[in-house]
Amino acid sequence: MTEIEKTIDVYYDMDIAQICQHFNKSRNTVDKAIAKLVKDNPDKHWKYKNPETKRITIKAEGVEKLSTYFRKEKHEVSAVETELRYENEKLKAIIEEKEKAAAQIEKLYNERLVLELEKNRQSFLLETQTKESKISELESENQKLKEELNEASELRRKNDEYKRKEEEYNSKSFFYRLTHKI
DSSP, X not given: OOTTTSOOOOOOOEEHHXXXXXXXXXXXXXXXXXXXXXXXXXXXXXXXXXXXXXXXXXXXXXXXXXXXXXXXXXXXXXXXXXXHHHHHHHHHHHHHHHHHHHHHXXXXXXXXXXXXXXXXXXXXXXXXXXXXXXXXXXXXXXXXXXHHHHHHHHHHHHHHHHHHHHHHHHHSOHHHHHHOOO
16 A cells, blocks of 8 residues: 555545545435444444434544545545645654764764864874973983993093002002003
């Protein structure tokens, strides 16, 4: 069944004049349809005499059955059904717009999140690079200081050795000093 053929109408108890007006049918056509309805469904008791209006009235279920009968005959769509379909289409359009807006908001949020993450990553990389360059600079400076320290200790050791040799040399006799030079 296509969407157009589905019944969306809201039915209520109607007398014969209301049915004629609602479905835009003649009294004769409605009488024949009611006769067929009662004949096909005798146990449903859809036709009764309303004590308030003293008119023959058809229950809502019977009116719904009549509407399907009239539609089968002429493929007509009632005014209420047309209005409900129009409202349904408007609601679908509104829902679709809201879904589009939600999708667009989510897309923008994701784009902003990606930009924030990229910005944070770039700043982290920059900080890391700065720290690494500072570390390498300090390591090279440390290496230079170690080399200078090693040179200084080597010079001290040589100086101590020369002093020791000088003391030894000075402690020797005059003749030894004449024959041996430092």
